[in-house]
Amino acid sequence: MNDTNEGLLSAPLTFNWTLSYRCNFSCSHCYSREEQAEELTTDRICLIVDILADKKVPFVNFGGGEPLIREDLFDIASYASSRGLNVSMNSNGWLIDADAAARLRQSGFQSVGISIDSAEARLHDDFRCMPGSWQRAVAALDHVRGAGIRLTMSSVISRINFRNFRDLIALARDHGVQTLYLHNFKCSGRGFKNREDLDLSPEEWKAFYVEALEVKNSLSDLTLSFDDPVIASLPGYDADPMVKGSSCGKLSLHLRPNGDITPCGFIPLVVGNILAQDFDDIWYNSPVLLKMRHKEAKGKCAGCAAYGDCLGGCTARAFATTGDFSQPDPHCWK
């Protein structure tokens, strides 16, 4: 048995799957807007579903691009559900009316997340470069809930909303959201180009997380979720994660529209193609994945007492800004 993979799961628990990079929006922070890849036919996509089912991957989350741009999304989801996968997606909500929500339910979607970045319509619409998008996203929240699907909301924390995140919580509560994901800003794609305007300073990130963790621990009717390893050393963070540091490449992987696998949507390094190569070989032996799973403390991480918990923070951010997985997360305030 290869010792370098000791403790590694037999497959990811989640595949984040970009079926298409096409989107009806053009958001300021989008990681994928300028990406291009050939899209697979429905049949080829179903072959991938078969592989994931055989590997007992329990969760598939469709992202994008906008997943509903693909007209066969409902068929793909139905097939994935029939193979025992738990299917969810993130959408900008524009294409979700009552009929679409009912079809999502019929297709087996267990959970649908709507992206809303501000409780103020004008700010959201400006950020998403799409007039009227806030109104339709909020309407989509109600349609999804009305269809009886578990409802989540996703907000990317940036300069436009970090001081007013409590308003996002109020909005989520008003519309029956079960989990609100406050995503950390990633400097990938347009997010990299616009990071000076959108990203917070490390001190601002710290202040945000200290306050947000306090709020999270006081909520009983809404789950507030962050997935940012940089917070591991903060007071109030008492999670016992299955893995330390970034979960990408350990608990999750990302699929591109052509079947290429990357560690996550924000790391543009292809580790293999799921239709062309043996999945186990990619999972256990990819040099990129092995390197991500065995980071070494560099720069200010060397000697830092928190390193054992955060493992250098978000690997995607470190890679985007330095080209090195093992450099410190630029959001780190230590």
Add this chain to the structure above:
Amino acid sequence: MDENVRPARRSDIIWRHEARREQELLEAQERGEDISDRGTVILVAGGTMHQLNLLGGEIWRRCDGNTTVARIVSDLAGEYDVDPAEIDRDVREFIEDLNQRGWISYE
């Protein structure tokens, strides 16, 4: 707990047996390492991920609604070189804990 009770996993709980990890743990156990907090079954309940250790995983996998508590105890007593009374107590406590969490029901 009646020994003829058949614990049944809740159908909406998502779980996966990690055979490779289990093999690693068995080897670590042979070397005398403490493996009590290392998981062989990954389980997602209520949106939270949990790990069940070697014995917990063995019990969980047998909670199929067909296997009685008595059978689970006798199976595991045959596998583990420990006092049968201790296995009996551990199995019953663990199953009761699963029941308290709402992860199984009694058939």
